[in-house]
Amino acid sequence: MPMSLRPVSRAQVFYLVDQALYSQAQQRMFEADDSPTYQLLYLQTPYRQHAAHGPLLVLPSTADAQAILARWVEQGVAIEIHSHHPFSTLVEHWRSLTQVRRQEGPPALFRYADPRLYAGLEAALSPHEIARLLGPAHLMHGFAAGKAWRLKLPDSQLAFSSEEFVLTMAHQRALEAWREGVFSSRLAEEYELPEACVLTWLEQMKALAFPTEHAQWEGCRVLAEAGRRSPLSDRQMDRLGHHAYPWQQRLAQLRVLATTAHEPDEAIS
Incomplete structure:
Protein backbone atom coordinates (compact mmCIF):
# COMPACT_ATOMS: atom_id res chain seq x y z
CA MET A 1 0.00 0.00 0.00
CA THR A 168 26.69 0.68 2.54
CA MET A 169 30.20 -0.22 3.62
CA ALA A 170 30.77 3.48 4.36
CA HIS A 171 27.77 3.43 6.71
CA GLN A 172 29.07 0.33 8.47
CA ARG A 173 32.53 1.87 8.87
CA ALA A 174 30.95 5.01 10.35
CA LEU A 175 28.97 2.94 12.85
CA GLU A 176 32.06 0.96 13.82
CA ALA A 177 34.10 4.15 14.27
CA TRP A 178 31.36 5.69 16.44
CA ARG A 179 31.13 2.60 18.67
CA GLU A 180 34.92 2.47 19.02
CA GLY A 181 34.99 6.16 19.92
CA VAL A 182 32.36 5.68 22.63
CA PHE A 183 34.17 2.64 24.03
CA SER A 184 37.61 4.28 24.03
CA SER A 185 36.27 7.45 25.64
CA ARG A 186 34.54 5.53 28.43
CA LEU A 187 37.47 3.21 29.11
CA ALA A 188 39.90 6.14 29.11
CA GLU A 189 37.72 8.03 31.58
CA GLU A 190 37.20 4.99 33.82
CA TYR A 191 40.93 4.23 34.12
CA GLU A 192 42.27 7.78 33.66
CA LEU A 193 44.02 6.83 30.43
CA PRO A 194 44.81 8.88 27.32
CA GLU A 195 42.14 8.06 24.76
CA ALA A 196 44.87 7.75 22.10
CA CYS A 197 46.31 4.83 24.06
CA VAL A 198 42.98 2.97 24.04
CA LEU A 199 42.54 3.57 20.31
CA THR A 200 46.02 2.12 19.71
CA TRP A 201 45.11 -0.94 21.79
CA LEU A 202 42.01 -1.42 19.65
CA GLU A 203 44.13 -1.48 16.51
CA GLN A 204 46.49 -3.96 18.15
CA MET A 205 43.59 -6.25 19.10
CA LYS A 206 42.51 -6.23 15.45
CA ALA A 207 46.07 -7.07 14.38
CA LEU A 208 46.00 -9.99 16.82
CA ALA A 209 42.87 -11.29 15.05
CA PHE A 210 40.45 -10.78 17.92
CA PRO A 211 37.41 -11.49 15.75
CA THR A 212 34.63 -9.25 17.10
CA GLU A 213 34.21 -5.82 18.65
CA HIS A 214 33.37 -7.50 21.95
CA ALA A 215 36.60 -9.52 21.85
CA GLN A 216 38.66 -6.46 20.95
CA TRP A 217 37.10 -4.45 23.78
CA GLU A 218 37.77 -7.29 26.21
CA GLY A 219 41.44 -7.21 25.25
CA CYS A 220 41.64 -3.46 25.84
CA ARG A 221 39.95 -3.81 29.21
CA VAL A 222 42.47 -6.47 30.25
CA LEU A 223 45.30 -4.01 29.56
CA ALA A 224 43.54 -1.18 31.39
CA GLU A 225 42.81 -3.34 34.44
CA ALA A 226 46.49 -4.35 34.53
CA GLY A 227 47.47 -0.70 34.84
CA ARG A 228 49.16 -0.36 31.46
CA ARG A 229 49.44 3.08 29.92
CA SER A 230 51.17 2.26 26.64
CA PRO A 231 50.72 0.08 23.57
CA LEU A 232 52.05 -3.45 23.48
CA SER A 233 55.62 -3.62 22.24
CA ASP A 234 56.57 -5.31 18.98
CA ARG A 235 58.07 -8.19 20.96
CA GLN A 236 54.85 -8.63 22.96
CA MET A 237 52.77 -8.53 19.78
CA ASP A 238 55.02 -11.20 18.26
CA ARG A 239 54.63 -13.43 21.31
CA LEU A 240 50.84 -13.15 21.24
CA GLY A 241 50.49 -13.52 17.48
CA HIS A 242 53.03 -16.31 16.96
CA HIS A 243 50.50 -19.16 17.25
CA ALA A 244 47.04 -19.48 15.72
CA TYR A 245 45.27 -19.91 19.06
CA PRO A 246 41.52 -19.31 19.47
CA TRP A 247 40.98 -15.72 20.56
CA GLN A 248 39.83 -16.78 24.06
CA GLN A 249 43.19 -18.46 24.62
CA ARG A 250 44.98 -15.44 23.23
CA LEU A 251 42.99 -13.25 25.64
CA ALA A 252 44.15 -15.43 28.54
CA GLN A 253 47.74 -15.09 27.34
CA LEU A 254 47.29 -11.33 27.08
CA ARG A 255 46.08 -11.22 30.68
CA VAL A 256 49.18 -13.09 31.87
CA LEU A 257 51.50 -10.93 29.78
CA ALA A 258 49.88 -7.68 30.94
CA THR A 259 50.22 -8.53 34.61
CA THR A 260 53.74 -10.00 34.52
CA ALA A 261 55.60 -8.01 31.84
CA HIS A 262 58.56 -5.95 33.03
CA GLU A 263 59.26 -3.97 29.88
CA PRO A 264 59.47 -0.18 30.30
CA ASP A 265 56.01 1.37 30.05
CA GLU A 266 56.30 4.47 27.86
CA ALA A 267 53.05 6.28 28.44
CA ILE A 268 51.13 8.00 25.64
CA SER A 269 49.99 11.44 26.71
Whole structure:
Protein backbone atom coordinates (compact mmCIF):
# COMPACT_ATOMS: atom_id res chain seq x y z
CA MET A 1 0.00 0.00 0.00
CA PRO A 2 1.50 3.42 -0.92
CA MET A 3 2.08 5.84 1.90
CA SER A 4 -0.34 8.76 2.21
CA LEU A 5 1.07 12.03 0.96
CA ARG A 6 -1.73 14.12 2.49
CA PRO A 7 -0.26 16.17 5.36
CA VAL A 8 -2.19 17.20 8.45
CA SER A 9 -2.69 20.90 9.09
CA ARG A 10 0.12 21.33 11.62
CA ALA A 11 3.27 19.54 12.66
CA GLN A 12 2.94 16.99 15.44
CA VAL A 13 5.58 15.51 17.71
CA PHE A 14 5.81 11.72 17.78
CA TYR A 15 8.12 9.48 19.77
CA LEU A 16 9.85 6.32 18.60
CA VAL A 17 10.83 4.16 21.58
CA ASP A 18 13.23 1.22 21.51
CA GLN A 19 11.71 -1.29 23.93
CA ALA A 20 14.90 -3.36 23.72
CA LEU A 21 16.54 -0.44 25.55
CA TYR A 22 13.57 0.31 27.83
CA SER A 23 11.50 -2.79 28.56
CA GLN A 24 8.99 -0.89 30.75
CA ALA A 25 8.07 1.59 28.02
CA GLN A 26 4.48 0.40 27.50
CA GLN A 27 3.75 0.22 31.21
CA ARG A 28 5.16 3.70 31.82
CA MET A 29 3.35 5.07 28.77
CA PHE A 30 -0.06 4.01 30.11
CA GLU A 31 0.77 5.31 33.59
CA ALA A 32 1.46 8.71 32.04
CA ASP A 33 -1.28 8.80 29.40
CA ASP A 34 -4.77 7.26 29.51
CA SER A 35 -5.33 7.48 25.77
CA PRO A 36 -2.13 7.67 23.72
CA THR A 37 -2.08 6.85 20.05
CA TYR A 38 0.50 4.09 19.72
CA GLN A 39 1.60 1.15 17.61
CA LEU A 40 3.92 -1.80 18.12
CA LEU A 41 5.77 -1.55 14.84
CA TYR A 42 6.91 -5.17 14.55
CA LEU A 43 3.29 -6.30 14.28
CA GLN A 44 2.41 -7.20 10.68
CA THR A 45 6.10 -7.89 9.95
CA PRO A 46 8.16 -11.12 10.00
CA TYR A 47 9.34 -10.04 13.49
CA ARG A 48 5.85 -9.90 15.03
CA GLN A 49 6.80 -12.41 17.75
CA HIS A 50 9.27 -9.78 19.03
CA ALA A 51 6.76 -6.92 18.96
CA ALA A 52 6.71 -6.46 22.75
CA HIS A 53 10.47 -5.85 22.70
CA GLY A 54 10.67 -3.96 19.42
CA PRO A 55 10.02 -0.37 18.32
CA LEU A 56 7.02 1.51 19.70
CA LEU A 57 5.61 4.62 18.00
CA VAL A 58 3.69 7.00 20.28
CA LEU A 59 1.68 10.18 19.82
CA PRO A 60 0.95 11.41 23.38
CA SER A 61 -2.44 12.94 24.16
CA THR A 62 -1.39 15.29 26.99
CA ALA A 63 1.39 17.79 27.65
CA ASP A 64 2.42 15.89 30.79
CA ALA A 65 2.80 12.65 28.82
CA GLN A 66 4.80 14.47 26.16
CA ALA A 67 7.15 15.85 28.84
CA ILE A 68 7.79 12.31 30.10
CA LEU A 69 8.51 11.04 26.60
CA ALA A 70 10.85 14.00 26.04
CA ARG A 71 12.82 12.84 29.10
CA TRP A 72 13.10 9.39 27.54
CA VAL A 73 14.71 11.08 24.54
CA GLU A 74 17.27 12.73 26.83
CA GLN A 75 17.93 9.35 28.46
CA GLY A 76 18.76 7.80 25.10
CA VAL A 77 15.88 5.31 24.84
CA ALA A 78 13.57 7.23 22.48
CA ILE A 79 13.68 9.47 19.41
CA GLU A 80 11.66 12.66 18.90
CA ILE A 81 10.06 12.97 15.46
CA HIS A 82 8.40 16.03 13.89
CA SER A 83 5.99 15.52 11.01
CA HIS A 84 3.01 17.11 9.26
CA HIS A 85 1.75 13.68 8.23
CA PRO A 86 -0.75 11.43 10.01
CA PHE A 87 0.18 8.69 12.45
CA SER A 88 -0.69 5.91 10.00
CA THR A 89 1.79 7.28 7.45
CA LEU A 90 4.60 7.18 9.99
CA VAL A 91 3.67 3.60 10.91
CA GLU A 92 3.95 2.54 7.26
CA HIS A 93 7.24 4.38 6.84
CA TRP A 94 9.04 2.86 9.82
CA ARG A 95 7.76 -0.62 9.00
CA SER A 96 9.26 -0.24 5.53
CA LEU A 97 12.68 0.05 7.21
CA THR A 98 12.40 -3.13 9.29
CA GLN A 99 14.88 -4.88 7.01
CA VAL A 100 17.36 -3.14 4.73
CA ARG A 101 19.61 -4.37 1.98
CA ARG A 102 23.34 -4.27 2.62
CA GLN A 103 25.94 -3.38 0.03
CA GLU A 104 27.67 -6.63 0.97
CA GLY A 105 25.99 -9.55 2.66
CA PRO A 106 22.38 -10.59 3.24
CA PRO A 107 19.60 -8.16 4.24
CA ALA A 108 19.88 -6.92 7.81
CA LEU A 109 17.44 -6.13 10.59
CA PHE A 110 17.58 -2.34 10.87
CA ARG A 111 17.29 -1.13 14.48
CA TYR A 112 15.63 2.11 13.41
CA ALA A 113 14.31 2.93 16.89
CA ASP A 114 17.77 2.79 18.49
CA PRO A 115 19.13 6.35 18.93
CA ARG A 116 22.69 5.02 18.70
CA LEU A 117 22.13 4.03 15.08
CA TYR A 118 21.69 7.63 13.92
CA ALA A 119 24.50 8.94 16.12
CA GLY A 120 26.82 6.64 14.20
CA LEU A 121 25.30 7.19 10.76
CA GLU A 122 24.74 10.95 10.98
CA ALA A 123 28.00 12.07 9.37
CA ALA A 124 27.96 9.37 6.66
CA LEU A 125 24.50 10.01 5.18
CA SER A 126 23.86 11.76 1.88
CA PRO A 127 20.91 14.20 1.56
CA HIS A 128 18.88 11.56 -0.29
CA GLU A 129 19.66 8.95 2.39
CA ILE A 130 18.57 11.38 5.10
CA ALA A 131 15.34 12.02 3.20
CA ARG A 132 14.72 8.26 2.87
CA LEU A 133 15.27 7.65 6.58
CA LEU A 134 13.11 10.59 7.62
CA GLY A 135 10.33 9.65 5.23
CA PRO A 136 7.23 11.68 6.19
CA ALA A 137 9.12 13.42 9.00
CA HIS A 138 11.05 16.64 8.50
CA LEU A 139 13.10 16.39 11.71
CA MET A 140 14.16 13.79 14.22
CA HIS A 141 16.62 14.01 17.06
CA GLY A 142 17.88 12.10 20.05
CA PHE A 143 20.79 11.40 22.35
CA ALA A 144 23.38 8.62 22.38
CA ALA A 145 26.33 8.26 24.75
CA GLY A 146 25.30 11.56 26.33
CA LYS A 147 25.57 13.55 23.09
CA ALA A 148 22.83 14.93 20.87
CA TRP A 149 22.35 14.02 17.22
CA ARG A 150 19.91 15.48 14.72
CA LEU A 151 18.61 14.56 11.26
CA LYS A 152 16.79 17.30 9.36
CA LEU A 153 15.34 17.23 5.87
CA PRO A 154 18.12 18.94 3.90
CA ASP A 155 15.89 20.16 1.07
CA SER A 156 12.13 20.65 1.11
CA GLN A 157 12.08 19.49 -2.52
CA LEU A 158 13.29 16.00 -1.51
CA ALA A 159 9.99 14.18 -1.23
CA PHE A 160 9.91 10.95 0.73
CA SER A 161 9.55 7.70 -1.14
CA SER A 162 9.50 3.96 -0.54
CA GLU A 163 12.71 3.26 -2.49
CA GLU A 164 14.92 0.98 -0.47
CA PHE A 165 17.60 2.24 1.86
CA VAL A 166 20.92 0.45 1.32
CA LEU A 167 23.34 0.06 4.21
CA THR A 168 26.69 0.68 2.54
CA MET A 169 30.20 -0.22 3.62
CA ALA A 170 30.77 3.48 4.36
CA HIS A 171 27.77 3.43 6.71
CA GLN A 172 29.07 0.33 8.47
CA ARG A 173 32.53 1.87 8.87
CA ALA A 174 30.95 5.01 10.35
CA LEU A 175 28.97 2.94 12.85
CA GLU A 176 32.06 0.96 13.82
CA ALA A 177 34.10 4.15 14.27
CA TRP A 178 31.36 5.69 16.44
CA ARG A 179 31.13 2.60 18.67
CA GLU A 180 34.92 2.47 19.02
CA GLY A 181 34.99 6.16 19.92
CA VAL A 182 32.36 5.68 22.63
CA PHE A 183 34.17 2.64 24.03
CA SER A 184 37.61 4.28 24.03
CA SER A 185 36.27 7.45 25.64
CA ARG A 186 34.54 5.53 28.43
CA LEU A 187 37.47 3.21 29.11
CA ALA A 188 39.90 6.14 29.11
CA GLU A 189 37.72 8.03 31.58
CA GLU A 190 37.20 4.99 33.82
CA TYR A 191 40.93 4.23 34.12
CA GLU A 192 42.27 7.78 33.66
CA LEU A 193 44.02 6.83 30.43
CA PRO A 194 44.81 8.88 27.32
CA GLU A 195 42.14 8.06 24.76
CA ALA A 196 44.87 7.75 22.10
CA CYS A 197 46.31 4.83 24.06
CA VAL A 198 42.98 2.97 24.04
CA LEU A 199 42.54 3.57 20.31
CA THR A 200 46.02 2.12 19.71
CA TRP A 201 45.11 -0.94 21.79
CA LEU A 202 42.01 -1.42 19.65
CA GLU A 203 44.13 -1.48 16.51
CA GLN A 204 46.49 -3.96 18.15
CA MET A 205 43.59 -6.25 19.10
CA LYS A 206 42.51 -6.23 15.45
CA ALA A 207 46.07 -7.07 14.38
CA LEU A 208 46.00 -9.99 16.82
CA ALA A 209 42.87 -11.29 15.05
CA PHE A 210 40.45 -10.78 17.92
CA PRO A 211 37.41 -11.49 15.75
CA THR A 212 34.63 -9.25 17.10
CA GLU A 213 34.21 -5.82 18.65
CA HIS A 214 33.37 -7.50 21.95
CA ALA A 215 36.60 -9.52 21.85
CA GLN A 216 38.66 -6.46 20.95
CA TRP A 217 37.10 -4.45 23.78
CA GLU A 218 37.77 -7.29 26.21
CA GLY A 219 41.44 -7.21 25.25
CA CYS A 220 41.64 -3.46 25.84
CA ARG A 221 39.95 -3.81 29.21
CA VAL A 222 42.47 -6.47 30.25
CA LEU A 223 45.30 -4.01 29.56
CA ALA A 224 43.54 -1.18 31.39
CA GLU A 225 42.81 -3.34 34.44
CA ALA A 226 46.49 -4.35 34.53
CA GLY A 227 47.47 -0.70 34.84
CA ARG A 228 49.16 -0.36 31.46
CA ARG A 229 49.44 3.08 29.92
CA SER A 230 51.17 2.26 26.64
CA PRO A 231 50.72 0.08 23.57
CA LEU A 232 52.05 -3.45 23.48
CA SER A 233 55.62 -3.62 22.24
CA ASP A 234 56.57 -5.31 18.98
CA ARG A 235 58.07 -8.19 20.96
CA GLN A 236 54.85 -8.63 22.96
CA MET A 237 52.77 -8.53 19.78
CA ASP A 238 55.02 -11.20 18.26
CA ARG A 239 54.63 -13.43 21.31
CA LEU A 240 50.84 -13.15 21.24
CA GLY A 241 50.49 -13.52 17.48
CA HIS A 242 53.03 -16.31 16.96
CA HIS A 243 50.50 -19.16 17.25
CA ALA A 244 47.04 -19.48 15.72
CA TYR A 245 45.27 -19.91 19.06
CA PRO A 246 41.52 -19.31 19.47
CA TRP A 247 40.98 -15.72 20.56
CA GLN A 248 39.83 -16.78 24.06
CA GLN A 249 43.19 -18.46 24.62
CA ARG A 250 44.98 -15.44 23.23
CA LEU A 251 42.99 -13.25 25.64
CA ALA A 252 44.15 -15.43 28.54
CA GLN A 253 47.74 -15.09 27.34
CA LEU A 254 47.29 -11.33 27.08
CA ARG A 255 46.08 -11.22 30.68
CA VAL A 256 49.18 -13.09 31.87
CA LEU A 257 51.50 -10.93 29.78
CA ALA A 258 49.88 -7.68 30.94
CA THR A 259 50.22 -8.53 34.61
CA THR A 260 53.74 -10.00 34.52
CA ALA A 261 55.60 -8.01 31.84
CA HIS A 262 58.56 -5.95 33.03
CA GLU A 263 59.26 -3.97 29.88
CA PRO A 264 59.47 -0.18 30.30
CA ASP A 265 56.01 1.37 30.05
CA GLU A 266 56.30 4.47 27.86
CA ALA A 267 53.05 6.28 28.44
CA ILE A 268 51.13 8.00 25.64
CA SER A 269 49.99 11.44 26.71
